[in-house]
Amino acid sequence: MMKKILVLGGAHIDRRGRISGETAPGASNPGTWFEEPGGGGFNAARNLARLGFHVTMISPRGGDPFGEMVGEAADFAGIDDRPFVFLDRKTPSYTAIIEKTGDLVIALADMDLYRFFVPRRLSIRWVREAFAAHDCILVDANLPEETITAIVAKAHSLDKPVVAIAISPAKVVRLKPSIKDIEYLFLNEAEATALVGQQPQDAAGWAPLLKAIGIRSAVVTRGQRELVAIREGCVATLQPPVADAVADVTGAGDSLAAGTLAALITGLPLEEAVRYGAAAAALTVQSRHAVNENLTADGLNEALALVPVARILH
Template structure:
């Protein structure tokens, strides 16, 4: 069991499920489902259910939505350490989903996150928690100055820092701190935002990202192959490890929300246990598959035993061999 401090988004997810395929410009029948979510919070709930000791530090308002988040944190079994703004509304994310679970559009009301100053975030109490932790996990919801201060604190403590990208618009907040990140979980659009490049192969993505100083990461692209990589700070070419796997087809798809957070959670669970790059990635794929099989961003019944059974039952992902760099500069 590892001790993990998780910092970032813990808000309200509102999902509108369409009863039939989306018709633009028309009134679409369906129903709403409301529950707590957020990249950092989803990962925190996964990791605590996998047996880790998790402390959650997340901004929220002084409203009923904040109470929903607090109850969900308590039910999951983590230590809840909110940064409360009593006169503000808790952030929310509202999404419209097709009947098959794919996203049509979404609205993110996240203004509160931009109000968190680095000084309030890095209190003496938080620094004490970080000093006793095995991993710091953050998402990209907070302001750039706060994220840079977090990265500096992790570097000073020699504490591994894992990051969930959240979106192309927000992941760039880490640009000045990429060399201090152990693992950045992102999709191809977020990788493009960080590098200012487009890449035709996973090897090219890794090369571009390594040039930014990033020490490791996960790169996804929907149902396409997913890549995990690490680089050595001393020699980013010779010290590089890369694995690209094609996930097996899904048995069923209920909801894609939280799949990326689950992939990162499973990967980090393996990393904390000392697993290999490939076994950690397979573990992440298995947890993502489990999560897409339920309605909601996490599985409330998740356990190490369930994940072990899913790993045993899952068809072996296909390994993809790709060149390390595109032929085009």
């Protein structure tokens, strides 16, 4: 039976400016402009839908053309789209400047609308029915802290596993009050540092720091260096494959979360499932889009051949 995943989080507009030459801070840089629907939860939802899962997305949206763009992208990906539409407000946006190498220079997140996704909206009948009907809940830290806490508590009361995406160093702290009831957390090294208040000397050092604040299982990405997968006393590292050509790194972490979750749902342990996540991320950075529109389950299995076996540290 097809597994059902309920996603609550960011679904907005991504604007990305790519610098054509060497980056000159404090000056005008020639480049190109690109705009598409995005958001951590939405990117992960589209990846999961392309991998064959039934995905329902709940997110605030403005009553503007950008909101319509997000809705069209959800329909195109095969997502059951259930937005809260605020007709008099604008859809949130994320604006990034990217170097010609694909690396992020700086970004600005205009996410004010997400504060209107308050906990009481979870008591709406169709939202309660959605929680009951799905096998897994995926939440991202774009939502307010109190709403995330309510989502995790509701899922926990229904015995539904919760997976979380950190989004940014500024937002990951919103997960703290509910961190002990989150089954899997996906974050990068900067976000992990913001969460625990320090950075270890090596990859293995993340396990005790994250465990100390109540995290059960996590994947910490570290750019092109080995990522760290932690679950219940097991710590593993994995060297992500190097893509032949990096078009854009936007969405790589979201696709890693989606690919890993897809494998976890089939019953694979985290240290093996994260290989699928690394393969999904490698496919994503080869596309100029935040979600590789050519992603399929078969294509992911083929890309898996380029991902090494995780190294178990202990």
